[in-house]
Amino acid sequence: MILFENVGFRYGRGPEVLQGLNLEIPAGSFQFLTGASGAGKSSLLKMLYLDEKPTSGRISLFGRDVTTLTRDEIAWFRRRIGVVFQDFRLLDHLTAAENVALPLTVAGARESAYRDNVAEMLQWVGLGDKMSVRPPELSGGEKQRVAIARAVVASPDIILADEPTGSVDPEMAERIMSLFMEMNRLGKTILFASHDLAMIERFKMPIMSLHDGTISATAGARA
Amino acid sequence: MSAGGRKSGLIPFEAASGFLMLLIVAAMSFLACFALAGSLGTTRVANSWTDGLAGAATVRISAGEEDRARRVSLALDILRETPGVLDARPLSEADVAQLLTPWFGSTPQIGELPTPSIITVKLDPDMEPDPEIVQARLDGASSGAVYDDHGRWRNRAASAARAVGGLSLWALGFAVLAIAAVVYLVVSIAMAAHKNTISALRLAGAEDRFVAGVYQKRFFWLGLLGGLLGAVLALVAFLGMDALSSVTSALPGIEPPAYWPFVMGAVVLSAGLVALLSARVAVLTTLRRRA
Incomplete structure (x- = not known):
């Protein structure tokens, strides 16, 4: 499903952020990605959601080398990948429902075809009553749940989460984590980046640690 | 879920820049109508003169x-x-x-x-x-007779008509270029202002042509509206121009032809199409430059 072969990455002519990275994440698995700030977690995820290309090595998604994709192919691949960011990246001029519907709208689906699906997603994240509310009127936890609903509404095969619990209180973090667990039970491949080791250890899922641009350790088998 | 359902609502657009663009397109459309009127009118007058002289000659004995x-x-x-x-x-x-x-x-x-x-x-x-x-x-x-088939006069009239027609084409070309340039500029500014929104759309799986489609649609209608405004103002100016009656009486044949409404319609449609194409080019080049 996700395969990194000797991947290296740097921004412009700067130092290498990632180097000689080899990893394989099977379909349907849940993988935590941890490491100190600046260890390269976000850079790794950026390459996975095709926002950056590796400066060396090869990345394969769904059996296809993604380093040579055209812009249209990148768009097609992104529809199979849901992303949740720490800073939510919601569009403030759209309602919660419109934000959730975004991946379906850009894929050309008709509103009548996905209206119920979007409502169901917002119900699932506990925001069924906030469909017409715009992000500036939502709390941090609510925004993150809207972002999660947006990430899964098009039923992607892979869900990437970049510190999704970083901006919410511990209680909300638990709630958000349980949503990811539920998605994994439904067969989604989850790669969850976080530096909150205490929270990660509670969930007893495989952990991959990044240190100075390389994977320093893997631990925590499925319980 | 209206904005999400309508593609055009996905990327916000500042009314002020739209209004500015509307004014410029209207001005260009106004000038294009006058340029076309000048070109068509001159050609018609020249044709009527040369047609009137064709098939006739004069012989003069001093x-x-x-x-x-x-x-x-x-x-x-x-x-x-x-x-x-x-x-x-x-x-x-x-x-x-x-x-x-x-x-x-x-x-x-x-x-x-x-x-x-x-x-x-x-x-x-x-x-x-x-x-x-x-x-x-x-x-x-x-x-001792001098034969004159009016060829020299006919050639002068034809070349004068060609010269005016050529100038009008240049004026039209500049109007088209100005519309394309202003749309390109406004789209580029709008895209820079909403960089994060466009980035969010791209991350959600939007292809470049989807983003281009949002802008194309919006600018086509703005171009069409600006073109219509300019054409209507040109029509009002034509009809209200005091000099028009003196011009038409001095130069019979310069009256607007029956197909004039279609010419003005073509100017309006062209303004919309030029705006659409320019918006598309602006979006695609900006997105590729950012990649």
Whole structure:
């Protein structure tokens, strides 16, 4: 499903952020990605959601080398990948429902075809009553749940989460984590980046640690 | 879920820049209408002049020549035997005096002026004789007559019409270029202002043509609206122009042709299409540059 072969990455002519990275994440698995700030977690995820290309090595998604994709192919691949960011990246001029519907709208689906699906997603994240509310009127936890609903509404095969619990209180973090667990039970491949080791250890899922641009350790088998 | 359902609502757009663009497109459309009116009007007038002169020629025998009656008769014989000449007849002194009336007024003494003898010649438009050959034949008979098929005048009128038409095309070209440039600029600014929104769309799986489609649609309608505004203002200016009646009376044939509404419609549609294409190019080049 996700395969990194000797991947290296740097921004412009700067130092290498990632180097000689080899990893394989099977379909349907849940993988935590941890490491100190600046260890390269976000850079790794950026390459996975095709926002950056590796400066060396090869990345394969769904059996296809993604380093040579055209812009249209990148768009097609992104529809199979849901992303949740720490800073939510919601569009403030759209309602919660419109934000959730975004991946379906850009894929050309008709509103009548996905209206119920979007409502169901917002119900699932506990925001069924906030469909017409715009992000500036939502709390941090609510925004993150809207972002999660947006990430899964098009039923992607892979869900990437970049510190999704970083901006919410511990209680909300638990709630958000349980949503990811539920998605994994439904067969989604989850790669969850976080530096909150205490929270990660509670969930007893495989952990991959990044240190100075390389994977320093893997631990925590499925319980 | 209206904005999400409508593609155009996905990326916000500042009304102020839209209004500014609308004004510029309207101004360009206004100028384009005038340029086209100038071009079409000049061509029509030139055509009516040259058509009126086609198939006709004049032979002149100077007032100073002696024995003019014999010379006129000689020239008439030569002309009537020339292939391509359908008819040739001399103008009476009264006709010649009438021709001079615009310059001398209708004074009774006009008949005392030394006026030339003039023969009007009707030509077969499909087989006009070579003016040089006709002149050579007239010279050969020592008629002292000068043959004029108005070719020089016709050529001047045609080249003047071509020159005005060319200038109008340049003006049209500049109007199109100005619309394309302003749309490109406004789209680039709008995209820079909403960089994060566009990035979110791209991350959600939007292809470049999807983003281009959002802008294309919006700018097509803005271009169309601006074009319509300019065309309506041009029409009002045409109709309300005091000088128009004096122009049309001095230059019969310059009146707007029956198909003029279609020309104005084409200007409006072109404004929309130019805006659409320019928006598309702006979006695609900006997205590729950012990649």
